[in-house]
Amino acid sequence: MTDNCPKCWADLRTPLFCESCDEVLDTQNDSPFRILGMAQGFHLDRMSLRKRLLHLSRHLHPDVHGTADDATRDLAQRKTAELNAAFQILEDDFRRASWLVRSLGGPTEETEPQMPQAFLTEVLEWNEAVEEARTSEPGSTESARLAGLEDELRSERKKLMDGVAAKLTPLPELGSPELVEVRHKLNALRYLDRTLCQLEELRLKQANSPS
Amino acid sequence: MAFLELDVLNNDNKAILGIDLGTTNSMVALFRDGRPQVLALEGWADARIPSALFFDEDGTVAVGREARAKAVDEPGASMLSIKRFMGCGLADCENDLSNVPFKASESENGVVAFDIRGRRFTPQQLSARILKHIWDVASDALLEPAPLRAVITVPAYFDDAQRQATRDAARIAGLDVARIVNEPTAASLAYGLDRKKEGTVAVYDLGGGTFDVSILTIEEGVFRVLATAGNTHLGGDDLDRVLVGLALNEIAEQLDEGVKRDPAFLQGVRLAAERTKIELSQKPSAELAVVAPQLGLNWRREVTRPQFEELAQPWIDRTLDACRQALLDAKLKTKDIDEVVLVGGSTRIPAVRLQVESFFGRKPKSELNPDEIVALGAAVQGHVLAGGTREVLLLDVTPLSLGIETVGGAVAKVIQRNSAIPLQATEGFTTYAENQTGIDFHVVQGEREMAKDCRTLGRFKLIGIPPMAAGMAKVAVHFSIDANGILTVTAVENSTSTKASIEVQPMHGLTDDEVEVMLEESFAHARSDFDESRLVNLKVEISTMVRATEKNLHFVADQLDRETRDEIQDAVTAAKKAREGQDFAATQAARDGLEQATLPLAALLMDSVAKAALAGKKLDSF
Known part of the structure; x- marks a missing residue:
């Protein structure tokens, strides 16, 4: 599905602006894939995603319209904000998968907050380990264990994300029951990311000077 | 502006200044002759403009070098490091207040204000005085009124209130802020433009009062910030203060309690400490002297580099903590960084250089003058915003x-x-x-x-x-x-x-109302200089318009009816006459009259330009 520029009727590669007449457009479109002009799917080429961001920014960013009138600059600002938001979704595996699940009519984290059953027992163990690391004195054995835990969580994360990628390739049909399963995996991923973040902060605190 | 749009290339009024409004020193630059250039007066050894104010008993205010020179003799009447108070309430800046020889209070909006010689000044107003002075220096260096639009840099880690305070200061100074740009980002622009580099860069910016580290990538002329971290109350001032502490400890017995808390005395000690600190970057040891004849005080001691470094270490550690945080947020490791760029006067300290080098595992770049690099980058951004180039684009983040x-x-x-x-x-x-x-x-x-x-x-x-x-x-x-x-x-x-x-x-x-009032006050008090500059700007604009009118009228005279031609001629004569006078309103009216009268001419030219363009297109497409 392609849209046309309301000014010159050229085919649009992005709803943000017309590459043919260089006009910033005020169209509504909330698909980050459409906005960045990327094919919709879980797998995407990071390099071409980044190149698209740079290319679109070069046309849209308010600085490029520094000498234009206020209305154009405001529009450019708004559209660049949309571009930035879309890029933030696509560049991140978790956000991209989560967006795809929702756009295919799958559940959100709020309506379907469970994690996979098998995951839950491990969560309890990990929570305990993190708590222990947090309360113990920073020393060599603790930091070694912290690193071990981090490795374990990372490999678990990779396994889960591979599972999500497999389920989303090719994309399931609209409203497919598989989307519920993907959402459960994503919830587990969210937990892992939060925990990894805590571990990183802990590590940073230990690396940092006591002040 | 019917005409100026047709005559963009001749019109310097669209140019945008780049201003590095620093804690200790400021700098101004402009993009001209194809590159950013620092503006300085002839005979100045370096282009730094001290961000200092001096308040004389008779109510006159000295700014910049003059203020800095006077501050040494009379620290009790000078205001230094005003940037540390921007966007702050009293509670935010307790540490910094000990150096200020004026009584501070807080407005109901939580803005610090100083009582100086019977008047109250907010940091925004004081910064505005510095900005005006910077503009004057730029105008003197250019031998014509400098542009009234400016890109002003702030520490990347400045919060919303600090950014707004900076913008308000510029408004009070009568400057139109084209953009607030983060200092490390501006620095990267000057750095990257200079060498047409691509890759991942870490900018370590330790200035007089603030510290920032930014991690960014340069790719196809797009400078994209990935992460930034820092501390808006960590800089050279704090390193001065460790030497102040050293001095005060050793002379404590010779001082009575009142003197120890006397801001004028403390300001003097701080200036001495700063000199020692700077010397220590050149030599392995330097003298620290506190001389106050009125107190019968003449104290001197040697400070060695290792002694100073030990005292400074906690501060340096905190900058490295921020570097770790920035890398983590950018999801990068030190090995991913292709270049490290040092910015800010405090990066001259050898211990800082060494530790940054060992942290990132590579020698920092320092070919560009760390004092100038931010202003140069701001001038580049000014050039971009003025429509001068589309080759360069900054993409920044919120800190x-x-x-x-x-x-x-x-x-x-x-x-x-x-x-x-x-x-x-x-x-x-x-x-x-x-x-x-x-x-x-x-x-x-x-x-x-x-x-x-x-x-x-x-x-x-x-x-x-x-x-x-x-x-x-x-x-x-x-x-x-x-x-x-x-x-x-x-x-x-x-x-x-x-x-x-x-x-x-x-x-x-x-x-907004307060800014308006301050703007009016600043006109009433600091008067003339600014009105004058606006008048001069207006006259420059008229000259450009007159030149363009006369040139273009000559080309298309036969296509205009006599009446229109006469009107334009009259308007030109009136504008030329106004250009000789001193009346702002009359000059403005004459300028507007000229613009009005030349509308038909402008339309005619547009038309012929469009026709020429269309004709060209036809040729191309067949």
């Missing part, structure tokens, strides 16, 4: 997370730190009581979990919500951060589509 206080005092994050700007986010609110017509909310900036530990940006009050059952109202609050990193908040009630209006109580900020 701090933005959140809303929820029940229990916790913070719900609305925007994550290091998100690309401009950006927007919408958060839904509802009412919790029957027929509730207003909602209060508290917006904070910072990384801590509790609202009380973050910086308050504002308390907002949504009013005018139509009465309805609890939980029925759906208010969408829209946060938008512009390319300057400055936040605006708007709100709409969606269930009835009434626009809820919003009342903002700025924290640590001036209201």
